[in-house]
Amino acid sequence: MATHVPIIAIAAYVASGAVISAHAVLLIILLATIAGTAFAFVVMRHLLLPVGDLAHGLKSYRLEGRIPRLMKQRDDDVGRLTDEVRLLINSLEQKLSRLKRQAFSDMLTGLGNRRWLAEVVGSEIARSRREQKPLSVIVLDIDHFKRINDEFGHVTGDEVLVAIAETARRVLRPYDLVARLGGEEFCAFLPGTSIREAVQIAERLREAIATLQIGALRGQRVTASFGVHEGNIAREHFKDMLRIADDYLYQAKDGGRNQVQTIAAQPAVMQTTAPDPGGRDL
Numbered sequence: 001m002a003t004h005v006p007i008i009a010i011a012a013y014v015a016s017g018a019v020i021s022a023h024a025v026l027l028i029i030l031l032a033t034i035a036g037t038a039f040a041f042v043v044m045r046h047l048l049l050p051v052g053d054l055a056h057g058l059k060s061y062r063l064e065g066r067i068p069r070l071m072k073q074r075d076d077d078v079g080r081l082t083d084e085v086r087l088l089i090n091s092l093e094q095k096l097s098r099l100k101r102q103a104f105s106d107m108l109t110g111l112g113n114r115r116w117l118a119e120v121v122g123s124e125i126a127r128s129r130r131e132q133k134p135l136s137v138i139v140l141d142i143d144h145f146k147r148i149n150d151e152f153g154h155v156t157g158d159e160v161l162v163a164i165a166e167t168a169r170r171v172l173r174p175y176d177l178v179a180r181l182g183g184e185e186f187c188a189f190l191p192g193t194s195i196r197e198a199v200q201i202a203e204r205l206r207e208a209i210a211t212l213q214i215g216a217l218r219g220q221r222v223t224a225s226f227g228v229h230e231g232n233i234a235r236e237h238f239k240d241m242l243r244i245a246d247d248y249l250y251q252a253k254d255g256g257r258n259q260v261q262t263i264a265a266q267p268a269v270m271q272t273t274a275p276d277p278g279g280r281d282l
Helices: 002-015 022-064 077-104 114-131 145-152 154-171 195-210 238-254
Strands: 135-142 177-182 185-191 224-230 259-261
Touching: 022 077, 077 114, 114 135, 114 177, 114 185, 114 238, 135 145, 135 154, 135 195, 135 238, 145 154, 154 177, 154 185, 154 195, 185 195, 185 238, 195 224, 195 259, 224 238, 238 259
Parallel strands: 224 259
Antiparallel strands: 135 185, 135 224, 177 185
């Protein structure tokens, strides 16, 4: 339409009955061309503005991971393009969220895994340092788990793992961080919890596991050994706390299993429980 503006202007000039001169015609054509070009620029900018916003939003999403707010402004091809891009981003986010859950979750028990725990514990350690609050870790390992798998099968072993995960969820507090580290080993980080409180929680969990009734085990009960450590938040990181708690766990294994072990300098908080005469230990 912009190319028609000079023609329309000349036609209007001739129709006006004014004296026609080359100078006037040239001036009208020049002004009409400028006006037509400006009009075309404004129209094209209006048409392409949503495309620019779309490109900016996609760049922000690619570089920063921010989901753009893509609003459909017109019911034309640009509007349909905006709809499709928005649907594509939503689909990508759903798939990425599902992949992240799979990457950070233990598929059998539904607990977080070691990778998830390492990521979330880092922020808890930083917060404990800022607020000068204690942070303790519990590591537990199912006693004689290989024997369970060998005697009753891996399906029963999986049932035991799921039962212990559910028991941990029930006994631990909502803000505690619990994960399956792999195999038959589990771990919980307890924000704002001293060593004495952590041992009490570990003992409650040990007792709850020892009273589990799993039909496939035919009267045999499950027990677990525990290592507990209060982290030194000034200098210890996730792997340091986990390693020390793991050392106490092996002390519990060496000491007879089905017990809670912690720092030897605090024997008052170390607790060992004899086997329950009401059932056979594995």
